Amino acid sequence: MLEDFIHEPRVAYFSMEIALRNEIPTYAGGLGVLAGDTVRSAADLTLPLVAVSLVSRAGYFRQEIDAQGRQVEQAVVWEPREWATPLDAKIAVSIEGRAVWIGAWLYVLEGHMGGRQPVLLLDTDLDENQREDREITHYLYGGDEAYRFKQEIVLGIGGVRLLHALGFRIRQYHMNEGHSALLGLELLRRYVYPPEDLRPGEPPYDLPRVRALCNFTTHTPVEVGHDRFSYALVMRVLGNAVDLATLKYLAGEDGLNMTRLALNLSEYVNGVAERHAEVSKTMFPGYRVHAITNGVHPYTWTSEPFRMLYDRYLPSWCHEPEQLVRADCCLPDAIIREAHQQAKQVLIEQVRARTGVALNPKLPILGFARRMTAYKRPDLLFTDLERLKAVARQHAFQVVLAGKAHPHDEGGKRLIEQLHAQARALEGVVPVVFLPGYDMEIAQALVAGVDIWLNTPLRPFEASGTSGMKAAFNGVPSLSVLDGWWIEGCIEGVTGWAIGNAAGADDGDARALYDKLEQVVLPLYYQSDPGGWIRVMKGAISKNASYFNSHRMMRRYATEAYIR
Ligand SMILES: *Cc1c(COP(=O)(O)O)cnc(C)c1O
Numbered sequence: 055m056l057e058d059f060i061h062e063p064r065v066a067y068f069s070m071e072i073a074l075r076n077e078i079p080t081y082a083g084g085l086g087v088l089a090g091d092t093v094r095s096a097a098d099l100t101l102p103l104v105a106v107s108l109v110s111r112a113g114y115f116r117q118e119i120d121a122q123g124r125q126v127e128q129a130v131v132w133e134p135r136e137w138a139t140p141l142d143a144k145i146a147v148s149i150e151g152r153a154v155w156i157g158a159w160l161y162v163l164e165g166h167m168g169g170r171q172p173v174l175l176l177d178t179d180l181d182e183n184q185r186e187d188r189e190i191t192h193y194l195y196g197g198d199e200a201y202r203f204k205q206e207i208v209l210g211i212g213g214v215r216l217l218h219a220l221g222f223r224i225r226q227y228h229m230n231e232g233h234s235a236l237l238g239l240e241l242l243r244r245y246v247y248p249p250e251d252l253r254p255g256e257p258p259y260d261l262p263r264v265r266a267l268c269n270f271t272t273h274t275p276v277e278v279g280h281d282r283f284s285y286a287l288v289m290r291v292l293g294n295a296v297d298l299a300t301l302k303y304l305a306g307e308d309g310l311n312m313t314r315l316a317l318n319l320s321e322y323v324n325g326v327a328e329r330h331a332e333v334s335k336t337m338f339p340g341y342r343v344h345a346i347t348n349g350v351h352p353y354t355w356t357s358e359p360f361r362m363l364y365d366r367y368l369p370s371w372c373h374e375p376e377q378l379v380r381a382d383c384c385l386p387d388a389i390i391r392e393a394h395q396q397a398k399q400v401l402i403e404q405v406r407a408r409t410g411v412a413l414n415p416k417l418p419i420l421g422f423a424r425r426m427t428a429y430k431r432p433d434l435l436f437t438d439l440e441r442l443k444a445v446a447r448q449h450a451f452q453v454v455l456a457g458k459a460h461p462h463d464e465g466g467k468r469l470i471e472q473l474h475a476q477a478r479a480l481e482g483v484v485p486v487v488f489l490p491g492y493d494m495e496i497a498q499a500l501v502a503g504v505d506i507w508l509n510t511p512l513r514p515f516e517a518s519g520t521s522g523m524k525a526a527f528n529g530v531p532s533l534s535v536l537d538g539w540w541i542e543g544c545i546e547g548v549t550g551w552a553i554g555n556a557a558g559a560d561d562g563d564a565r566a567l568y569d570k571l572e573q574v575v576l577p578l579y580y581q582s583d584p585g586g587w588i589r590v591m592k593g594a595i596s597k598n599a600s601y602f603n604s605h606r607m608m609r610r611y612a613t614e615a616y617i618r
Contacts, residue, residue: 068234079113097165123474210236232312238319357502401503421504449576
């Protein structure tokens, strides 16, 4: 099967997490879903890619919620053999002075239009390795700093070695976030100047050649979000992969900063939205940071009723989502309404099955689902419960929430508990349900089945955000703070609505949210003529789904980053 993929040179796409399908728990959230959508679009567009990630045998975790509203984390052990093929090749990397052997599973991602893409899932759980080393590829984002660094050695250095051992020819490397930046060190070791060109005292590495091979996409608009390892740890675990002076020159004097390393090793660097690229430029002065705004995979994130609708009226939408610009004039109102009502019924049924709560199909549903962490402000809607009740007494609505907190994020876990308490405080006035176990399947039901998609991050921490783009494919408008992709996607009253303004102070956001809901969004929903609301649904499809998709994103990576 491998022979199908090694006959032509490929772009190697490295990501710590990847959402291949819901049954495979090798993803935690947005970064992994983006990686999955990248490979799905590459399959549809027949771009020659090979993805490299970790097998994460014990997954991220399955979320349960106890009677007090607290998150309980359950391991999700999966069996790679059920979905992937073990490959014969094995290579070793040196970790703490030991040889750690790395094998891989081949997962073949099959697109719905016949395209296929290879995905290598690296695995250290081999008989050759000691027990401790066999666990390196077990837990996604688990363990301590040393564990994380070992995972990044396996991903970056092990990934490059294994690609070569398997016979892949790589035309470009693409690092999806800094976790895989050690791949550049392996490339430096491979590309050295011939001895006759060396000057005494100069390192032998052909840095320009490595830079010409590497691309880096940064996702984090805050310094603390970047992996950084002390050189004491680096020397103990990795040793002298390249000499320390060169490493410090590339990755920072006072610690190995993975983002800095990736920046210095890549000729092409980009942020994931226009604003995020601007913020990154001020964080990293002196680097050229391009902007390629994220997108989502059309087929994956469009519900069945909307797929059928687009197939009928805009048949080539799956290959060329730009066709959706015609949605405003081509799609009959009654049919859009019917398709949405079907998607809403599917969500209502899932909510009932998972929580026992019966939502009312006649009342609007506000949806909010994302990683539960402070900057996303899942509690903003609940800032002033009396005010929220007053809004609901005028125009009734319901709320569905979902999201996991990272096991070490105590603040995020407290937010989940608080949300449950606030839901109880609103009982009888505003129905609020929390769907446990946020994953791709719940996301698919939510982004299609709610009426309004809510997004309330603290500016400028949302680099892009993608769930609102998924909602757009289903005709669901966003009500969102102007940050990340929404700065580009929001046309007020046409594709959805803004909360506050782009430069506004954060402390005014709750009031702006209540005002907008009470005076603009809910009154439009309840207008006796549904035409006004459906116009906004169509605006979300025609202006946003047509653009914020991963086909456009990949066509840009192909023409601007991979071919340059
Ligand atoms: C799309 C998605 C995300 C990312 O959503 P954001 O809006 O970027 O926060 C996270 N988790 C799952 C399961 C998703 O499907």
